[in-house]
Amino acid sequence: xxxxxxxxxxxxxxxxxxxxxxxxxxxxxxxxxxxxxxxxxxxxxxxxxxxxxxxxxxxxxxxxxxxxxxxxxxxxxxxxxxxxxxxxxxxxxxxxxxxxxxxxxxxxxxxxxxxxxxxxxxxxxxxxxxxxxxxxxxxxxxxxxxxxxxxxxxxxxxxxxxxxxxxxxxxxxxxxxxxxxxxxxxxxxxxxxxxxxxxxxxxxxxxxxxxxxxxxxxxxxxxxxxxxxxxxxxxxxxxxxxxxxxxxxxxxxxxxxxxxxxxxxxxxxxxxxxxxxxxxxxxxxxxxxxxxxxxxxxxxxxxxxxxxxxxxxxxxxxxxxxxxxxxxxxxxxxxxxxxxxxxxxxxxxxxxxxxxxxxxxxxxxxxxxxxxxxxxxxxxxxxxxxxxxxxxxxxxxxxxxxxxxxxxxxxxxxxxxxxxx
Amino acid sequence: xxxxxxxxxxxxxxxxxxxxxxxxxxxxxxxxxxxxxxxxxxxxxxxxxxxxxxxxxxxxxxxxxxxxxxxxxxxxxxxxxxxxxxxxxxxxxxxxxxxxxxxxxxxxxxxxxxxxxxxxxxxxxxxxxxxxxxxxxxxxxxxxxxxxxxxxxxxxxxxxxxxxxxxxxxxxxxxxxxxxxxxxxxxxxxxxxxxxxxxxxxxxxxxxxxxxxxxxxxxxxxxxxxxxxxxxxxxxxxxxxxxxxxxxxxxxxxxxxxxxxxxxxxxxxxxxxxxxxxxxxxxxxxxxxxxxxxxxxxxxxxxxxxxxxxxxxxxxxxxxxxxxxxxxxxxxxxxxxxxxxxxxxxxxxxxxxxxxxxxxxxxxxxxxxxxxxxxxxxxxxxxxxxxxxxxxxxxxxxxxxxxxx
Ligand SMILES: Cc1ncc(C[n+]2csc(CCOP(=O)(O)OP(=O)(O)O)c2C)c(N)n1
Ligand code: SF4
Ligand SMILES: [Mg+2]
Numbered sequence: 001x002x003x004x005x006x007x008x009x010x011x012x013x014x015x016x017x018x019x020x021x022x023x024x025x026x027x028x029x030x031x032x033x034x035x036x037x038x039x040x041x042x043x044x045x046x047x048x049x050x051x052x053x054x055x056x057x058x059x060x061x062x063x064x065x066x067x068x069x070x071x072x073x074x075x076x077x078x079x080x081x082x083x084x085x086x087x088x089x090x091x092x093x094x095x096x097x098x099x100x101x102x103x104x105x106x107x108x109x110x111x112x113x114x115x116x117x118x119x120x121x122x123x124x125x126x127x128x129x130x131x132x133x134x135x136x137x138x139x140x141x142x143x144x145x146x147x148x149x150x151x152x153x154x155x156x157x158x159x160x161x162x163x164x165x166x167x168x169x170x171x172x173x174x175x176x177x178x179x180x181x182x183x184x185x186x187x188x189x190x191x192x193x194x195x196x197x198x199x200x201x202x203x204x205x206x207x208x209x210x211x212x213x214x215x216x217x218x219x220x221x222x223x224x225x226x227x228x229x230x231x232x233x234x235x236x237x238x239x240x241x242x243x244x245x246x247x248x249x250x251x252x253x254x255x256x257x258x259x260x261x262x263x264x265x266x267x268x269x270x271x272x273x274x275x276x277x278x279x280x281x282x283x284x285x286x287x288x289x290x291x292x293x294x295x296x297x298x299x300x301x302x303x304x305x306x307x308x309x310x311x312x313x314x315x316x317x318x319x320x321x322x323x324x325x326x327x328x329x330x331x332x333x334x335x336x337x338x339x340x341x342x343x344x345x346x347x348x349x350x351x352x353x354x355x356x357x358x359x360x361x362x363x364x365x366x367x368x369x370x371x372x373x374x375x376x377x378x379x380x381x382x383x384x385x386x387x388x389x390x391x392x393x394x395x396x397x398x399x400x401x402x403x404x405x406x407x408x409x410x411x412x413x414x415x416x417x418x419x420x421x
Numbered sequence: 422x423x424x425x426x427x428x429x430x431x432x433x434x435x436x437x438x439x440x441x442x443x444x445x446x447x448x449x450x451x452x453x454x455x456x457x458x459x460x461x462x463x464x465x466x467x468x469x470x471x472x473x474x475x476x477x478x479x480x481x482x483x484x485x486x487x488x489x490x491x492x493x494x495x496x497x498x499x500x501x502x503x504x505x506x507x508x509x510x511x512x513x514x515x516x517x518x519x520x521x522x523x524x525x526x527x528x529x530x531x532x533x534x535x536x537x538x539x540x541x542x543x544x545x546x547x548x549x550x551x552x553x554x555x556x557x558x559x560x561x562x563x564x565x566x567x568x569x570x571x572x573x574x575x576x577x578x579x580x581x582x583x584x585x586x587x588x589x590x591x592x593x594x595x596x597x598x599x600x601x602x603x604x605x606x607x608x609x610x611x612x613x614x615x616x617x618x619x620x621x622x623x624x625x626x627x628x629x630x631x632x633x634x635x636x637x638x639x640x641x642x643x644x645x646x647x648x649x650x651x652x653x654x655x656x657x658x659x660x661x662x663x664x665x666x667x668x669x670x671x672x673x674x675x676x677x678x679x680x681x682x683x684x685x686x687x688x689x690x691x692x693x694x695x696x697x698x699x700x701x702x703x704x705x706x707x708x709x710x711x712x713x714x715x716x717x718x719x720x721x722x723x724x725x726x727x728x729x730x731x732x733x734x735x736x737x738x739x740x741x742x743x744x745x746x747x748x749x750x751x752x753x754x755x756x757x758x759x760x761x762x763x764x765x766x767x768x769x770x771x772x773x774x775x776x777x778x779x780x781x782x783x784x785x786x787x788x789x790x791x792x793x794x795x796x797x798x799x800x801x802x803x804x805x806x807x808x809x810x811x812x813x814x815x816x817x818x819x820x821x822x823x824x825x826x
Contacts, residue, residue, distance in 0.1 A: 052624045054621060054622065054624075056489070063633065064633045067629055067631075067632030067633050068632065068633050068635065069632045069633060069634040069635070069638050070638065072629035072632060074627065074629055075627060076627050077621045077622065077623070077624065077627045077628055077630075078627070078628075078629045078630065079489065079492050079621055079630040079631055080630065080631035080632065081485060081488050081489070081512070081515050081519075081631055082485070082511060082512065082515060084481075085481060085482060085485035085512065087482075088447075088477060088481070088482035088483075088485035088486050088489070089485045089486065089488060089489035090489060091447070091475055091477070091482070091485075091486045091489065092445060092447060092475065092485065092486030092487060092488060092489025092490035092491075092492075092493065092497075093489040093490060093492065093493045093621065093622075094489075095445045095447075095473040095475050095486070095490055095495075096444055096445050096473070096489070096490035096491075096493035096494065096495035096497075096622070097493060097622055098473055099444035099445055099471075099472065099473040099490075099495055100444055100493070100494060100495060100622065102471060103444065103471070105494075106494070106622055111622070111624070128478060128479065128482075129478070129479075129481070129482050129485065131478070132477055132478030132479070132482055133482075135478075136475065136476070136477075
């Protein structure tokens with residue numbers, strides 16, 4: 001085992017330049033959003049893999065956007081079955097591969113079996129299936145594309161969603177400031193299965209080949225391996241599509257998403273930020289935390305910082321960089337807990353213009369009238385709003401949730417709106 | 422060369438699986454089918470078969486692993502019952518939708534709640550629309566014979582659909598019976614080798630399995646599934662005939678017993694046929710023209726054959742070993758009505774729900790049904806409900822407001 005550990009640790013990814021010479025196994029023309037991290041991650045994983053690859057995909061953004069029949073973006077064998085069963089499915093594929101080789105029905109050659117699943121398919125509904133497959137020891141690499149919510153179904157919370165984030169099932173409202181719970185430590189849970197290789201990684205310029213190096217190491221492991229890959233989603237997190245990499249790097253520099261690996265049980269940091277940045281920098285870059293900027297919700301930001309510090313310190317201890325401290329958990333909300341009503345009520349305030357008038361992104365303003373979207377709480381004037389059954393839904397939510405085309409007045413205002421968040 | 426052995430239905434299933442030598446089996450224990458995988462696991466442990474056994478952590482994962490292995494290009498088998506089949510439900514549709522010829526032994530059992538481990542057909546009926554072929558065996562011999570045939574049926578290029586071989590929990594799964602077992606080589610030669618058309622593991626020809634299909638193509642894909650199922654009756658008959666020619670036991674879509682000149686008959690599936698046949702022998706000696714029609718294939722339902730066999734009769738009773746609460750009768754009854762619906766002259770048709778949660782079906786219960794049929798055949802006024810429970814702690818009363826047959 002020690003030999004195996006040393007061998008794995010010695011593996012390095014080729015340079016990006018060298019990787020770029022490999023054929024691209026995920027073609028362009030798929031329907032993932034512009035700026036989506038998922039296709040970048042998948043292409044890097046496929047570029048780094050040396051053995052021929054067979055992909056198993058759980059139901060998710062990646063799956064639906066890359067295989068709209070009769071087209072496919074995949075140049076490798078690819079199988080999708082359901083949302084929660086990717087790990088069980090790969091168990092069957094891998095067992096078949098062994099059995100067919102033994103009977104001489106397929107050539108004896110190594111195949112890299114790689115699962116791609118979202119955080120929902122991994123942290124939540126697929127956890128049992130994954131745990132079972134890890135315990136049985138099938139040889140496959142499981143890549144969790146962690147965008148911290150159910151994006152394919154329109155941004156609902158998962159147990160990977162951080163405290164305070166707005167999702168459509170944990171909406172930021174006048175009383176409740178987004179999700180009330182911290183995220184689950186899934187990477188730790190996976191490491192507790194004592195599989196040969198577990199790592200957390202992200203698309204970062206610094207270090208540039210963290211992801212590809214970890215893919216190489218994972219595929220070298222003699223048994224199951226797992227990568228939790230941070231996967232910014234501009235639609236769900238509300239940032240400019242061009243900022244995907246910047247957000248990733250911020251998550252790493254704030255130690256919200258540390259880069260580390262667990263090789264045969266030994267925890268190792270693979271990158272230490274020179275200076276740990278305040279988590280607020282990362283929070284402020286994303287519209288999903290916008291409501292936390294309000295004075296009455298600022299304490300949530302502080303709580304997030306506490307969680308991040310605590311997890312970072314415990315990681316430092318686990319990796320032998322610091323003495324272990326008593327691990328005191330910040331208070332957790334009891335199920336059904338409702339925070340005190342935040343004062344003053346906030347629907348349209350954040351978007352108020354200088355004169356104190358609520359202002360719709362189209363420019364219309366109306367002093368004294370509070371127009372608020374039912375879903376996101378943003379201001380939207382009656383002209384731009386979609387009003388099914390007398391409800392007010394802002395143009396953007398109408399587009400995202402109901403597929404209603406937005407009024408032209410908004411199209412030009414849209415960019416302004418996003419950048420204001 | 423054959424061997425005569427004493428085995429339970431479950432052991433017979435395991436024996437067939439050993440001879441079939443699937444490349445992969447993924448399974449999870451549940452009464453009354455547990456013994457299938459236990460026996461098979463021992464075969465693997467003793468080196469008597471080289472199957473990759475995946476002892477998964479749930480039936481959902483069992484069927485998921487079967488789907489993965491079958492897509493990879495392997496021959497795949499499993500077994501389950503009751504809650505296990507219910508937990509697989511979602512994945513059953515993936516197996517049939519991806520046209521994967523998985524073969525599964527189902528020792529049928531009641532569904533919770535209330536929890537009950539004994540036999541009835543509620544579990545299998547719950548998955549009757551999942552796109553699987555469903556064959557029902559009467560006894561251990563048929564479990565064995567049908568599993569061997571099921572592999573050929575499932576893998577037939579015109580079919581390529583998964584098959585469930587259903588047999589009654591405990592009555593068949595746990596009763597030790599005498600049966601004839603083929604030589605391994607004979608069994609293997611009959612089953613043949615599986616040649617998957619588009620295996621996932623063919624690295625030279627990468628395939629995309631399970632894409633997103635929108636309204637522009639979904640209907641055509643479902644239609645192809647129906648066409649495959651339409652081919653199944655011919656293939657089931659052909660394989661049953663080939664089996665008979667080789668080994669002397671012939672199989673078709675249904676089995677008729679004393680039906681030639683019958684005036685009244687029962688339509689049923691599974692082990693109850695044994696009891697009913699015994700009663701019919703007795704009735705025949707009393708001069709009553711009674712017969713039995715036992716369905717072997719429930720999906721696809723051999724509607725034309727059933728209609729042809731029952732058209733000349735005066736009265737028919739269906740024995741349904743599952744209820745379909747809220748419908749005009751049990752699932753077999755509603756299918757029978759549909760099958761006979763086109764006939765210009767139909768026999769009177771009534772339905773009895775029996776044997777729920779393992780309740781015994783006794784010869785006197787069966788006699789009671791036949792005597793009602795005789796009254797109906799004589800054109801005597803109908804005084805009872807069309808659908809009712811046979812043997813229940815209450816006076817018989819209508820199960821539904823639907824009127825007489
Ligand atoms: C059993 C089941 N429940 C719910 C769904 C609906 N569903 C499909 S994808 C999805 C969310 C996917 O989220 P995640 O795994 O995080 O992937 P992402 O789309 O965010 O990349 C949900 C809820 C489903 N397909 N199957
Ligand atoms: S919604 Fe998010 S995760 Fe899904 S394709 Fe768009 S950017 Fe990617
Ligand atoms: Mg997600």
